[in-house]
Amino acid sequence: MTNTSSSDGDIVSRSGEQSWFYSDVVKDHFFNPRNFMQDEAAYADAAMGLVGSPACGDAMKVWIKVDPATEKISDCRWKTFGCGSAIASTSMMSVMVTENGGMTLDEARKLRPQDILERLGGLPSRKIHCSVLGDKALRAAINDWYRRNNRLDKVEDERGRIIDPETNVTDKDIEHAVLDGADTLEKLQAKLKVGVGHPECLPEVEQLIRFYKEKYFGL
Numbered sequence: 253m254t255n256t257s258s259s260d261g262d263i264v265s266r267s268g269e270q271s272w273f274y275s276d277v278v279k280d281h282f283f284n285p286r287n288f289m290q291d292e293a294a295y296a297d298a299a300m301g302l303v304g305s306p307a308c309g310d311a312m313k314v315w316i317k318v319d320p321a322t323e324k325i326s327d328c329r330w331k332t333f334g335c336g337s338a339i340a341s342t343s344m345m346s347v348m349v350t351e352n353g354g355m356t357l358d359e360a361r362k363l364r365p366q367d368i369l370e371r372l373g374g375l376p377s378r379k380i381h382c383s384v385l386g387d388k389a390l391r392a393a394i395n396d397w398y399r400r401n402n403r404l405d406k407v408e409d410e411r412g413r414i415i416d417p418e419t420n421v422t423d424k425d426i427e428h429a430v431l432d433g434a435d436t437l438e439k440l441q442a443k444l445k446v447g448v449g450h451p452e453c454l455p456e457v458e459q460l461i462r463f464y465k466e467k468y469f470g471l
């Protein structure tokens with residue numbers, strides 16, 4: 253697998269080229285989105301996940317149909333108010349979870365935003381949060397499928413782990429803030445006030461900032 257790398261801090265690309273912002277694959281999926289939801293009424297019984305982006309306020313809905321015998325995803329549809337990057341990355345995600353007979357729900361949960369970026373040939377770094385939107389809606393749809401099928405042991409808590417008990421800031425809040433550009437402790441504290449009244453958590457906060465920067469931006 254080719255590593256996604258940061259070239260100039262602004263573009264995340266496979267090749268390190270600085271002369272383009274959107275790959276041909278991204279443009280193709282933007283202009284010809286795969287599996288876009290056309291008929292919501294026909295999917296009224298399908299499991300569905302709806303999420304909003306804390307970074308930009310856009311919303312994403314993902315529907316999945318699953319074979320109960322194999323727990324493989326046979327169909328994945330989506331709809332969004334998000335931008336071209338959200339459209340292209342969710343289109344690619346819908347292809348990845350259904351191609352070759354479909355991923356199992358466990359495999360789909362292991363799909364990472366970096367895997368989608370890899371197939372897209374990269375995205376501008378300021379657009380990474382858009383590619384996370386489809387991934388989060390897919391996870392919500394998987395949880396919905398398990399709930400509908402009385403498999404509550406398989407429902408995952410998406411709220412995250414509390415890092416700062418004073419402010420109730422979780423690791424998910426820190427992840428969203430880093431995606432929204434808070435890539436230093438100062439910027440994160442300006443946004444979330446994390447650690448201001450509970451400085452004992454700051455080493456873990458700094459560790460999480462490094463972790464998410466590496467995860468999403470390869471920095």
Ligand code: FES
Pocket residue numbers: 305308309310333334335336337338379381382385
């Ligand atoms: S999804 Fe909101 S800016 Fe891309």
